[in-house]
Amino acid sequence: MDWLFSLATTLLIFGAAIFILVLVHEFGHFIAAKAFGMRVEQFSIGFPPRLFGKKVGETDYCISGTPLGGYVKIAGMMDESMDASFENEEPKPWEYRSKPVWQRVIVITAGVIMNMVLAYVIFTGVVYNYGVNQIPAENIGGLYIPESSLADKVGFETGDRIVKVNNRELDNIENTRLFSMSDITSSDLSFTVNRDGEEQVLYAPPGFMDEINDEPEFIELLTNALPSRVGATVEDAPAEEAGLEEGDKIVAIDNEPVDYWLQMVEKIQSAENSLLIEVERGGERIQFNVTPEDNLIGIGPVNAFEYFDSVTEHYSLLGSIPKGIGQANDTFMGIINGFKQLLTGAISFRENLGGPVAIASVTAEATERGGMLGFWNITAFLSITLAIMNILPIPMLDGGHLMFLVYEGITRREPSMRVKMALQQIGFILLIGLMIFVTFNDILRYVG
DSSP: OHHHHHHHHHHHHHHHHHHHHHHHHHHHHHHHHHHTTOOEEEEEEEEEEEEEEEEETTEEEEEEEEEEEEEEEETTOOOTTOOOTTTTSOOOTTSGGGSOHHHHHHHHHHHHHHHHHHHHHHHHHHHHHHOEEEEEGGGOOOOOOOTTSHHHHHTOOTTOEEEEETTEEOOEEETTBSSOHHHHTOTTOEEEEEETTEEEEEEOOTTHHHHHHHOGGGGGGGGGGOBSBOOEEOTTSHHHHHTOOTTOEEEEETTEEOOBHHHHHHHHHTOOSOEEEEEEETTEEEEEEEOOBTTBOOEEOOOHHHHTTOEEEOOOHHHHHHHHHHHHHHHHHHHHHHHHHHHHTSSOHHHHOOOHHHHHHHHHHHHHHHHHHHHHHHHHHHHHHHHHHHTSSOTTSHHHHHHHHHHHHHHSSOOOHHHHHHHHHHHHHHHHHHHHHHHHHHHHHHHO
């Protein structure tokens, strides 16, 4: 029954995130329409069929049965319902179609704007409540680079210290990540490393983003700098039974020197027999014979933020705002860069585009690993993604409606209802096809 509980938890967390995003997005359309005197006939979380709700005044506030979205039905506007019954009637003052183009533009873009505002608010709130945990880059020594790893393919060597990313000085490392999202998704990603006292520039190879999907730990390259020091032992595991203790520095395995945690892990996991482990404890060197079980001996690494002397910087509410905006803007640029690479074919469409299954899985995983901090961070990320996706010039999306308004603003005439209806239907087919593709792709990836 564990799998059933896990599935229910995933759906609950995913549902909570989607509810927040859709509610905020549709509220943007709703409040803008109301501000310009437009009649809102329905405010729905979810697409039809309608499940339940209540009509207050002229608006039916409801929850509908298809959970991946929502809509605000504005009088005199052909929307997702493709209702054009008003076509042969005279425009009424409270209808969408009777309002100036600039007002309609604001109504259409209000949902996207609200999603961006939500992301700014979330990131600002996270900074204000949790602060920013930072490690001065100068506190971090060299990296250990396993053979055939993605870092090895980029050109990193054991002992390298990263000093710049995309020519930007690396002063502090936040949340164990050496790179920001906009860094890692840029098409000309470069790293400047200090190697034996000299600086060298390394460039990410073609298809780099695709390979990150197979080796996501590259983003948390700080792990490669951790020393081979025991941060914790598992009760009754081989290491504890042999006599290893928290704080021991493992300096050799089978008389071969080790300096890094990952280097030590490689040797333990490749062992076929008992290991001779030499540790440094209190200025002395002690040797232990340890027999791994399932290629594990039951030890954990030191906490990176404690070992590298991190500092948590707290901000006032006003001080949190620019920091939160900066994080949101970095996320925005990271997603934009990712889309550019998708559209130019620099990275695989199939490997990098996720649907509802992938989003639900990532949302639940982020919450499981980071608690409420993880939940709010992934919700802010999804809010920005939703804003970008919705403003794409595809009929049925906000960007499609905006495209009609731009045409009307330039030509001084509205596209015919027949043209709108045809483009809406094409957009609907495209979106359904895309949804089927990404969902099927998610399932294949999950099964694989």
